[in-house]
Amino acid sequence: MGTPDLIKGHLEPLLMAIVEREPLHGYAIIEELRRRSRGEFDLPEGTVYPALHRLERAGLLSSAWAEGEGRRRRIYRLTRKGRTALRARRNEWQGFSRAVRAVLEEA
Amino acid sequence: MAKSIDAYFDEIRPDLFGAFWMRRRIEEELRGHLADAVDRHLSAGLSREEAEERAIEQLGSPRDVSRAFARSKGVGMPTKVTRWSGLALAVGAVGISIANAIAEFSWEFSRGSYAEIAVVFFALVGIGLVGIYIRGRGSMGALGRTGFRLVLSGVVIAHVSSMAWFVPGAFAGVVILTLGAATYFAGLHRSPDFPSGATALLGAALATCVVVGVGTTVAGVDAGAATAPLGALGFGGGFAWLGLHMWGETAEATVGAPPVAPA
Numbered sequence: 001m002g003t004p005d006l007i008k009g010h011l012e013p014l015l016m017a018i019v020e021r022e023p024l025h026g027y028a029i030i031e032e033l034r035r036r037s038r039g040e041f042d043l044p045e046g047t048v049y050p051a052l053h054r055l056e057r058a059g060l061l062s063s064a065w066a067e068g069e070g071r072r073r074r075i076y077r078l079t080r081k082g083r084t085a086l087r088a089r090r091n092e093w094q095g096f097s098r099a100v101r102a103v104l105e106e107a
Numbered sequence: 108m109a110k111s112i113d114a115y116f117d118e119i120r121p122d123l124f125g126a127f128w129m130r131r132r133i134e135e136e137l138r139g140h141l142a143d144a145v146d147r148h149l150s151a152g153l154s155r156e157e158a159e160e161r162a163i164e165q166l167g168s169p170r171d172v173s174r175a176f177a178r179s180k181g182v183g184m185p186t187k188v189t190r191w192s193g194l195a196l197a198v199g200a201v202g203i204s205i206a207n208a209i210a211e212f213s214w215e216f217s218r219g220s221y222a223e224i225a226v227v228f229f230a231l232v233g234i235g236l237v238g239i240y241i242r243g244r245g246s247m248g249a250l251g252r253t254g255f256r257l258v259l260s261g262v263v264i265a266h267v268s269s270m271a272w273f274v275p276g277a278f279a280g281v282v283i284l285t286l287g288a289a290t291y292f293a294g295l296h297r298s299p300d301f302p303s304g305a306t307a308l309l310g311a312a313l314a315t316c317v318v319v320g321v322g323t324t325v326a327g328v329d330a331g332a333a334t335a336p337l338g339a340l341g342f343g344g345g346f347a348w349l350g351l352h353m354w355g356e357t358a359e360a361t362v363g364a365p366p367v368a369p370a
Contacts, residue, residue: 026136027143045144046167049136050179057180071143074136 011051013089014041016060016082023077025066026052052076060085111159112141119169121249124177133176141166170246170299177245183300185356189242193353196235196346202228204343208336235350242353243298251294257287288313295349305348312341 018024018032030048033041055061060082066075078086116134123130141162148158166172177183206225240255247255265280292313296306315337323329 025139027140044167044171045140045165046137046172047175049133049140049172050175053133053176054179071139072135073139074132 010093011043011048012055012060013086013093015048015051015055016078016086016089019061019076019078020083020086023075025073025075027073029076055082111156111163112138112145115141115163115166115169119173122169122173122246124173124182124245125180137166137172173248174246174299180245183243183245185242185353189238189353190356191354192234192238192241193350193356195231195350196238197350197354199228199231199233199235200343200346200350203232204339207343208339232346235346238353239295239301239349243295243300246298246300247291247294248297249294251291251298254287254289254291254294257283258291259287261285261287285313285317301349302352305345305352308341308348309345312337312345315341 014033015029018029018036024032026049029052030043030045033043033048052061052063056063056076059079061076062079063074063076065072067073116138119137120130120134123133125133141159144162144165145155145158148161149155153161167175174183203225206228210225236258244252261280261282261284263280265277265284268274268276268280289310292306292310295301296303296310298306319337
């Protein structure tokens with residue numbers, strides 16, 4: 001199973017984590033995802049925007065147009081509801097990864 | 108140069124699903140993304156042509172991107188509704204074909220009996236056609252969606268005109284219905300969600316029935332005997348194939364799943 005397949009169920013919390021610190025536009029989010037994963041999460045970029053839109057529809061992100069460097073960009077920021085959801089996903093993930101690591105390392 | 112990016116949007120635009128303002132927003136966002144990506148590749152030393160090509164390649168094909176947007180809204184996903192309507196379509200299509208063939212070739216089987224039996228199967232096919240639309244509306248593109256609307260308009264115009272004994276209206280309805288069906292089948296054929304063999308069979312059946320129907324009418328020959336078996340084989344087979352395909356689909360767990368809700 002390749003990285004894009006493995007990441008499918010985790011893309012949304014990853015995107016929320018990226019905009020947690022500062023609001024960013026789509027391209028910057030993708031770049032940041034690539035940078036923080038040290039190139040491991042090199043996704044088809046077109047799949048990121050639908051995920052951002054889905055998060056926005058769920059009220060976990062909000063977005064607005066902003067002008068910068070002569071270009072209009074849609075900037076995404078984490079909402080309060082998004083922060084709560086991200087915290088919950090982090091806790092869930094930490095428990096899950098601890099358990100997986102424990103099983104794999106014992107083998 | 109800039110033409111390739113414009114060509115990309117020419118291709119993706121008809122396939123984007125949703126309200127006009129949302130499609131505008133998606134296009135503007137993707138254009139901004141490509142402009143940023145091109146700048147980055149240019150600064151890495153690529154020529155403009157290579158930079159645009161690379162930026163488009165990394166974004167994904169128009170079909171994949173438009174499909175991802177549709178699926179992010181849960182559009183074009185297999186669901187219980189699409190599965191059961193698929194089964195209804197298959198049963199209805201086979202039922203109509205059998206009833207049609209019997210009515211055409213059996214002297215004992217009156218038109219009245221045919222109508223009584225076939226109406227149930229037509230209802231099942233109707234349910235199935237709505238299911239096809241729900242299942243494929245995220246991937247059939249503007250072509251398929253326009254075709255579906257034309258089919259509906261054609262059916263309404265033909266039916267109302269027939270009830271009012273208005274022959275030109277009924278004829279216009281049938282023409283609109285036929286054009287709509289051709290457009291609809293073309294849209295379905297482009298969609299990766301349906302078996303292309305089934306949609307090709309439907310298209311071939313429609314084309315054959317139109318040619319044979321028009322030909323025999325012009326020649327003054329009864330068209331029923333020629334078109335009935337063709338219709339039974341082509342439409343019955345094509346719709347049954349589509350229906351069974353939809354019935355066999357399972358809901359995808361990850362793609363397009365709703366985002367995580369706060370605990």
